[in-house]
Amino acid sequence: METTKPAPASSGNFIKQIVIDDLKTGKVSEVVTRFPPEPNGYLHIGHAKSICLNFELADEFGGRTHLRFDDTNPVKEDTEYVQSIQEDVKWLGFEWEKLFFASDFFEEMYERALVLIKKGKAYVCDLTAEQIRETRGTLTAPGEDSPYRNRSVEENLDLFERMRKGEFANGEKVLRAKIDMASPNVNLRDPVLYRIAHATHHNTGDKWCIYPMYDYAHPLEDAIEGITHSICTLEFADHRPLYDWVIRECEMACVPQQYEFGRLNVTNTVMSKRKLKLLVDEQVVDGWDDPRMPTISGLRRKGYTPEAIREFCREIGVVKSNNSTVDEKLLEHFIREDLKLKAPRTMAVLQPLKVVITNYPEGQVEQLDAEINPENEAMGIRQIPFSREIYIEQDDFMEEPVKGYHRLYPGNEVRLKHAYFIKCEDVVKDADGRVVELHCTYDPETKSGSGFTGRKVKGTLHWVEASQAKPAEFRLYEPLILDESAGESDDFLSNLNPNSLQTLQGFVEENMNGAEAQDKFQFFRHGYFNVDSKHSGAEKLVFNRIVSLKSSFDPKK
Numbered sequence: 045m046e047t048t049k050p051a052p053a054s055s056g057n058f059i060k061q062i063v064i065d066d067l068k069t070g071k072v073s074e075v076v077t078r079f080p081p082e083p084n085g086y087l088h089i090g091h092a093k094s095i096c097l098n099f100e101l102a103d104e105f106g107g108r109t110h111l112r113f114d115d116t117n118p119v120k121e122d123t124e125y126v127q128s129i130q131e132d133v134k135w136l137g138f139e140w141e142k143l144f145f146a147s148d149f150f151e152e153m154y155e156r157a158l159v160l161i162k163k164g165k166a167y168v169c170d171l172t173a174e175q176i177r178e179t180r181g182t183l184t185a186p187g188e189d190s191p192y193r194n195r196s197v198e199e200n201l202d203l204f205e206r207m208r209k210g211e212f213a214n215g216e217k218v219l220r221a222k223i224d225m226a227s228p229n230v231n232l233r234d235p236v237l238y239r240i241a242h243a244t245h246h247n248t249g250d251k252w253c254i255y256p257m258y259d260y261a262h263p264l265e266d267a268i269e270g271i272t273h274s275i276c277t278l279e280f281a282d283h284r285p286l287y288d289w290v291i292r293e294c295e296m297a298c299v300p301q302q303y304e305f306g307r308l309n310v311t312n313t314v315m316s317k318r319k320l321k322l323l324v325d326e327q328v329v330d331g332w333d334d335p336r337m338p339t340i341s342g343l344r345r346k347g348y349t350p351e352a353i354r355e356f357c358r359e360i361g362v363v364k365s366n367n368s369t370v371d372e373k374l375l376e377h378f379i380r381e382d383l384k385l386k387a388p389r390t391m392a393v394l395q396p397l398k399v400v401i402t403n404y405p406e407g408q409v410e411q412l413d414a415e416i417n418p419e420n421e422a423m424g425i426r427q428i429p430f431s432r433e434i435y436i437e438q439d440d441f442m443e444e445p446v447k448g449y450h451r452l453y454p455g456n457e458v459r460l461k462h463a464y465f466i467k468c469e470d471v472v473k474d475a476d477g478r479v480v481e482l483h484c485t486y487d488p489e490t491k492s493g494s495g496f497t498g499r500k501v502k503g504t505l506h507w508v509e510a511s512q513a514k515p516a517e518f519r520l521y522e523p524l525i526l527d528e529s530a531g532e533s534d535d536f537l538s539n540l541n542p543n544s545l546q547t548l549q550g551f552v553e554e555n556m557n558g559a560e561a562q563d564k565f566q567f568f569r570h571g572y573f574n575v576d577s578k579h580s581g582a583e584k585l586v587f588n589r590i591v592s593l594k595s596s597f598d599p600k601k
């Protein structure tokens with residue numbers, strides 16, 4: 045599959061050019077944008093693109109941005125989602141000027157529908173949803189007029205009022221716009237404006253049993269709030285004539301303009317609330333904020349920072365022409381960049397193997413100096429204990445080394461980061477023949493920082509002093525979906541990666557005792573890790589790997 049190369053950050057975006065022109069010609073005197081999520085799930089990285097676009101556009105021109113819950117569907121919406129969406133937008137670093145619920149405008153929307161009916165621009169139709177679909181025509185054939193299309197204004201007013209009062213069952217009647225059943229744009233073939241849904245709404249309770257459709261509600265919400273630039277994704281481009289029709293025929297004072305941009309997709313994951321909810325409901329993941337999820341809350345729990353996500357959104361740019369699928373490695377690139385100078389470096393052993401240094405004095409513990417971040421000297425130095433017993437990584441030892449293996453094996457000498465050279469002298473095995481302990485010797489002359497140049501070794505290992513080591517759990521992640529683009533299909537559940545989570549029990553340096561939820565570190569040779577906000581505690585630290593150290597991805601290529 046082709047993934048889209050990111051647009052250079054300097055190229056700006058085409059919507060920004062429209063705003064500049066509109067301000068110059070006086071078409072608008074200020075910029076008002078909105079981010080209008082439907083509260084039917086948690087926000088994902090695709091929404092982040094829309095959030096950054098709307099808020100940054102208004103910010104740049106001294107305008108304002110509203111957060112609006114597009115809550116016109118009573119069945120799928122929930123206050124849990126309303127809460128999480130606000131938290132995520134704030135966490136990304138944005139402040140809305142005003143907060144609205146589309147449902148606050150239901151009364152005005154109803155009044156505007158009466159305006160349409162009185163003008164002969166809307167009618168109550170008794171066709172079923174299926175009949176409406178069947179009479180809609182196709183791209184090449186016109187639709188058929190509904191037998192109810194020519195009801196009188198009086199009859200329509202009466203029926204619509206009775207729809208509101210609850211006299212009819214779900215699906216028995218709808219209100220339709222009277223536009224043109226032969227329009228080449230299928231969206232203009234008498235679209236449904238209101239439907240009946242006897243359901244309790246999270247905000248309005250049981251006050252309403254008729255609910256406006258998106259294509260009717262959205263333009264009115266924009267106009268009522270005084271939005272100047274209404275930015276949405278490409279699939280709404282064909283709805284734009286209907287958007288303009290609603291604003292015009294409902295005689296709204298404010299005339300917002302809709303602009304469309306390409307949706308963001310990321311490889312090896314799913315990007316729709318509906319599909320993400322399925323992963324949660326089927327318990328494929330441990331909730332919406334599972335670190336494998338592309339949700340804002342999942343990325344946060346994994347250890348992403350708002351800065352990295354914002355930079356990512358800037359880099360991918362805003363293109364008009366197509367939806368773009370971006371390689372997830374680009375997202376990883378930005379978190380590495382962000383944490384490079386910020387995250388303290390420490391050592392962690394993920395799969396421990398005990399090493400006894402037989403010539404080191406028993407009972408002695410010395411403190412060694414180690415930089416906290418060699419790329420950022422201002423972070424200073426820390427002290428790490430060293431003694432006769434340490435842990436190293438199991439795969440840093442091979443009893444029978446393969447060619448080119450420079451780490452520990454019987455008779456070989458390696459460097460311990462920040463400490464000494466050690467040499468493997470002996471191997472201890474359990475009854476099954478598994479190596480459970482190594483006996484090594486160390487050379488006091490080779491102490492790190494002593495300027496020792498006597499001889500060289502090829503391997504440098506990380507380690508943790510055993511008596512003070514702090515137990516820790518490490519969670520390593522792989523993409524949720526095996527195939528790059530399988531997340532875009534409805535059959536994505538059959539393409540799940542069985543190894544998306546690997547859990548290991550090991551140790552971290554003793555000085556990480558005070559590590560708190562969401563603290564971020566670079567573990568030498570392993571990558572960047574974040575203290576898990578749900579499961580980490582005083583007795584055992586739990587770390588999520590954010591990203592490994594190296595990437596094959598070069599965004600400049």
Ligand code: ATP
Pocket residue numbers: 079080081082083089090091093094114275276277306307308309315316317318
């Ligand atoms: P989903 O299918 O994930 O539910 P949606 O478009 O239905 O997405 P909304 O809650 O209606 O979600 O979206 C709020 C805003 O976020 C809309 O303006 C929408 O266009 C934008 N948005 C949603 N998904 C993406 C995406 N993948 N890339 C860019 N913008 C997106």
Ligand code: MG
Pocket residue numbers: 082
């Ligand atoms: Mg939606």
